[in-house]
C-alpha cells in the first residue's frame with residue numbers, strides 16, 4: 383500500500399499520484415480487518431458445506447438434486463478464481479490505490495481536451 | 497499528467513471526449529428508459545388499484561391485473577434499469593478505458609434489438625404468452641434473441657476493456673463481471689427450468705435466477721457506476737480502492753450461492769438452505785465495505801449533499817441501500833422468515849431496493865449527464881427538488897407502509913386467523929401504497945417536464961446560433 387495518508391481531496395490527486403512507500407493508513411487497516419472478517423467465516427462456511435455436499439451426493443436422490451445449483455456455482459466461481467490468479471500474476475494488485483488517482487487524472491485531462 | 501501515470505501506458509492526452517463517447521445513444525437510452533419507467537409505474541398503480549378494488553380496467557381480459565403485474569416488473573427491470581445502465585455504460589466505459597466501444601453501429605443495433613425484446617415481452621404478456629418463470633416471463637421465443645443481445649453487449653463493451661493498458665479501476669472489474677454474469681444468469685434462469693430441470697430443482701434454479709439478476713446484473717453495474725460518478729463529481733478519489741476490491745471479490749465468490757434464501761422452509765434440502773444463509777451473511781459484510789467506502793469518501797464534504805442534486809440522489813440511495821441490507825440480515829434468519837414469508841414485507845423490501853437504491857442512482861446519473869450533453873444547466877431547479885423529494889418521500893412511505901403491513905400479515909397468519917381477515921386489515925395500507933405510488937409518479941413527471949424544458953431551451957439556443 384503506497385499512499386501514506388490516503389488523503390482524498392481533489393488537490394491531493396495531482397500531488398500524491400506517484401507511488402510512495404510509507405506508514406499504514408486507516409483505510410488500509412479497515413481493508414485488512416474487513417478482508418479477514420469476510421474471508422474467515424465465509425471460507426469456513428464454504429468448506430463445511432462442501433464436505434456435506436460430498437456426503438450427500440454419495441447417497442440418495444437428494445444428492446442429484448443438490449448438485450444442480452452447486453455445480454452452477456462452482457463453474458462460475460472457478461472462472462473468477464482463474465481471473466483472480468491472472469490479475470495477481472499480471473501485477474493488477476501491486477499498487478492497490480494507484481488506479482483511483484489515475485482515473486481522476488484521466489477524467490480531468492479529458493475535460494480539459496474537450 | 498504525472499510521469500508515473502504515463503509509465504502505466506494509460507493517459508488521456510491524445511483523446512477527446514467526442515472521439516470516445518457517442519452522446520446521442522446515451523440520450524436515446526435515457527429517454528427510452530424513462531418512458532419504460534413511466535409505463536411500469538402506470539402498471540404498478542393499476543395493480544395497486546386492483547388490490548383496493550378500484551381497478552378502472554376491470555373486466556378487460558388483456559388488461560387483467562395479473563398481466564399488469566408482470567408488465568410492471570418486466571418494464572422496470574428490462575426497460576428502465578437495463579436501458580438506464582446501458583446509457584451510463586456508453587458514457588463511462590470509453591472514458592475509463594480511453595477506448596471507444598467495439599463498434600458504434602453495433603451499439604445502435606443492440607439499442608434497437610433491446611427495445612424489440614422489451615416491447616415484444618410486453619405484447620407477449622398482454623396476450624397470455626408469458627413464460628411461467630418469475631422474472632423470466634419473456635415469451636419463450638424471445639429468449640434466444642435476448643441471449644444473443646446480451647452476448648453482443650458483452651462484445652461491444654469488453655473490447656475496450658480488453659484493449660486498455662495498465663491496472664484496472666474497480667468500476668471496470670465490476671462491469672467486466674456483470675457482462676459475464678448477466679449472460680450466464682439469463683441462460684441459467686430462462687433455459688434450464690424450461691427445458692432441462694423440473695419440480696423442486698426448477699424452483700431452486702428459479703430462486704438463484706431471481707436473486708442473481710439483482711446481485712449479478714443490477715448490483716455490479718450500480719456499484720461500478722457509483723465508484724465512477726461519486727469521485728468525479730466530488731473531485732476526489734474513492735476513500736480506499738483496496739477496500740473496493742475486497743467488495744468486488746467478495747461479491748464474486750459469495751453472491752452466487754445465496755439465491756436459495758428466497759426458498760427457506762420449502763422442500764429444498766436444508767443443507768442448501770443453510771448454505772444460502774451462510775453466504776448471505778458473508779455478503780452482508782461485503783456490502784458493509786461498500787457503504788463504509790462511500791461514506792469515507794464523502795467525509796469532510798457532507799455539505800455537498802445539500803447543494804449537488806446528483807450527489808444527493810446517490811447518497812439517499814446509499815442510505816436506502818444500507819437499510820435494505822440491514823433488513824436482509826434479519827430476513828435471512830429462519831425465525832424471521834416464519835413471519836414475513838409471502839407477506840407484503842417482501843414487496844416493501846423490493847421497492848426500497850429497486851427504486852430507493854438503483855433507480856435513485858440511475859436518476860442521479862441522468863441529472864448529472866443531461867446538462868453536460870445538452871451543454872446547458874437544468875431549466876428548473878425547483879422541478880429537480882420536486883423530483884427528488886417526491887421520489888424519496890414516496891418510496892420511503894411505500895416501503896415503510898408495506899414492511900409494517902408484512903409484519904401484521906405474518907402475525908395474523910401465524911395465529912391461524914382466517915386469510916380474509918388479513919385482506920381486510922391490509923386495505924388501508926394498500927390505499928397508502930397508491931398514494932405513495934402517485935407521489936413517485938409525480939416525481940417522474942416533474943423530471944420529464946424538466947427534461948422537456950431543458951431540451952427546448954437547448955434547441956432554441958442552437959437555432960439562434962445557426
Ligand code: HEM
Nearest residue numbers: 537540541543544572842843846850851855933934936937
Ligand atoms: C408508481 C409507483 C409504483 C406502484 C404503485 C407499485 C406497485 C406495485 C404492486 C401493486 C406490486 C405487486 C405487489 C403484489 O403482488 O402484492 C409491485 C411489485 C413490484 N414492484 Fe412496484 N410499484 C411502483 C413502482 C415500482 C418501481 C419504480 C420499481 C422498481 C424500480 C418497482 C419494483 C417492483 C418489484 C421488484 C415488484 C415485485 C415484488 C415481489 O415480487 O415481491 N415498483 N409494485
